[in-house]
Amino acid sequence: MNAAFQAGAAQVDITPPLGTLINGDFITHYARYIHDPLYTKALVLQQGDTTIVLVIVDICAMPKDFLDEVKARIQAETGILPANILISSTHTHAAGSVASLLLGAADLPYRQKLPGLIVESVKAALQNRRPAKIGFGAVDVPEHVVCRRFFMKEGYRALNPVTGGLDGVKTNPFGDEHQIDRRVVPVDPQVGFLAVKGLDNQWISVLANYSLHYVGDWENGTITADYFGVFSDEIGRLLGADSRFVGMMSNGTSGEANIWDFLDPDRYPREHFAKSELIGKDIARKVCDALQTVAWQENPALSARYAEVEAGVRKPSAEELEAAKKLVAETYYETIQQVDMDVLRRIYAREQVLLNEYPDTILFPVQALRIGTGQIGALGGEFFAETGLRLKENRASYFTITMANGYIGYIPPAHEIERGGYETWRCRTSFLELGAEEIIRNRLNELL
Template identity: 55%
Template sequence: MAIKNQLYAGAAQVDITPSLGTRINGDFVTHFATHIHDPLYAKCLILKNDHEILAFVIVDICTMSQTFMDEVKVKINKQTHIPLRNILMACTHTHAAGAIEEVHLGALDMAYRRQLASQIPKSVTEALDKIQPAEFAWGHLHVPDHVLCRRYHMSDDYTPVNPVTDQEDQIKTNPFGLEKWIDRPVGVTDPEVYYMAVRNLDGEWISVLSNYSLHYVGDWENGTITADYFGVFAQAVKENLNAGEDFVAMMTNGTSGDINIWDFAGEKSYPAAHFKKSHLIGTDIARQVAENLVGRTSWKKSVALEMKNNSLSLGVRKPDQKALDMAKKIVKESDYENFVYSDAGLRKAYAREQVLLNDEPDERTAPLQVIRIGDLVIGALPGEFFAETGLNLKNENLSKGYFTICLANGNVGYVPPAHEIEMGGYETWRCRYSCLEENAEEKIFARMKNTIKEITAST
């Protein structure tokens, strides 16, 4: 008997591992790929019913701009006819991947950028080729063990300094070597792991897409190519479910702008060797997701698919003339060929940022997207947002399942709440990667809240 509005699903992944020698970003300077530990992928999950089609495209990379993503979406549209507005594209945010955008002093790799632009659409066309009748389920679980706030109040014996203003900050992000002066963490964490899963009507697994608000693990040497814990999770889920070769798992990055798992306060006992920590975290989350998923009995063969897209124009914080003149003076006196990570080095790096930021447009556009799959709602935000933002969005949607995928459809950089900007810390230091107006988070939250209300009202 035919099912009305039957769900169809297909998934695929394409190897996008860069060549040795490719530039890597995610640090203040460029690194070069000298060791490939594990492959990187562009992954796609397509969901389709009688009325709509959705494509989730998740890429093992640190950052992609809206300009780049829009170019790739046009390629996808031409090859598949999937509407541009129906594509969600996001970075995992591994910091050990090819560089296709300039970040701080780290340069982009044009050869890899061109290569990636042609590889990502293949994941979508291959997923579309594999589309088949399917059933859908989602769930969430509490995994607080692997998330810590990386912003700390320090004791009175240590004074954090803002390299942009040369003034005191109230907090310190990632206090390497300063552990003895830590007082307490600043913010909250989001301990939830969300997942959605599809399998065919014979019970064979097609895909699992998960979400966790953990920045990345970063337990590798500079020069390494690795998908970090995101890749470990994907492989471990496949093994735990005893899934077939065509199965594709993916972990998306939630609201983790102020969250990592670098244990400055000595609360954890993770292994210290390279890759051991990411393996432990990835396999632990995968095991818990698989156990939760195997016991799930509520599978739906017919689900509504809906999406809403809009955008916000937001002001850019720029240096005033006095700050700009000082920055130019510092730049003229600086040697950027031999950058050293220190207070003095940061002062030079951020002086350069002020000069370059001043030449940027006075506004940036933030693309916002909300997707509904049955009674699950997914928000997509184009940057690095704090756990507080994600938790507040979840609290607005207590009657539904909800999670946020960040670094999606673009990247406007860090978007801290206004009160966090006031306290300072790395994520708030004015630069091209953290420059939106102070109330940007509040405006984005309000727009997302209203859009979520609109999309859930149609259920």
């Protein structure tokens, strides 16, 4: 085998048909309108006997058992080790569903179809390999990301539908903007990126990473890649790349960050897709400018490390479980169309009953990749910016891809769980033990 560094990229259309179930909301939606295509995008890096694969999929979330099967298929058809394969969701909330989240159901035909398409994208990227070079960089884009968790003014009642008590913070205070005191925490404003060119200076791929949850400026029932897709198209156009180029945007540590700016709600256009277009294109412009000064590496060393961390599961008490069962028994979930606090109580009651069936511990996927002088961390859930910023400390070329190799849900730091708020409400998408974030972060630090 030629020891020279090679890279290849490819994308495969995964746009679901109309009628496909969409998750990512409190209730199920159905695809009624396709605004732009969705893709699975693969980037293959090879140096001697070491091959690393990064796959970014336009989807909300993919659970670990699903991705373990996909990786096994990739290994069977290509020989690439699962530990060297990173597969993540962009976390667009307007895609086909392969996971049951709250009342958002999984679409079984789409779940059966998607693995083959992901494998196809990896095999196509392998076919497209050619001698290459890489570069890492970063640029700050603070204007498009804000903390969505707020301390509210004295006397405000932030109700918790799980405990029946009050939270110390409020997430996304729609209609209560006048009650906001201040944001809870700073967010991560940085866009990190890995750039890949052929030795002929033709572009192969740019993989970017931004800690912005998603934009969501579309009507429910829409299929769209959100700003992730806008960036990917625009960066290729700005670079003058040919049709072989694959632009990729991954999700960083954005568990408490979005761009629904409750303190300045009029700073973006309100038309459907206008905000995601503006944000995606602006990030692409800034990355394109930063690419002009990238230091290229023609012979980067590659390595990968993977571990599964055992973490405890938070479950309801016996009393909480009995109360939840009673509420579930009297609720007609199929009639729910609008979500208010009473409906949230019923949705989260169902979550307690289902969560109680979980094992007492789960295995959480953690991965570290070294690509030349740069590093990429991968975590299988939604982490807060605090986690990503701590992982970046003393690392010049590093970013964290979340929703990678699995999806466990929110993993906030312990002090944020104690404060409460939507991201911490105990359910199947927020259930790890109080100290799980620290345990997982420390393990990733060790791997890095």
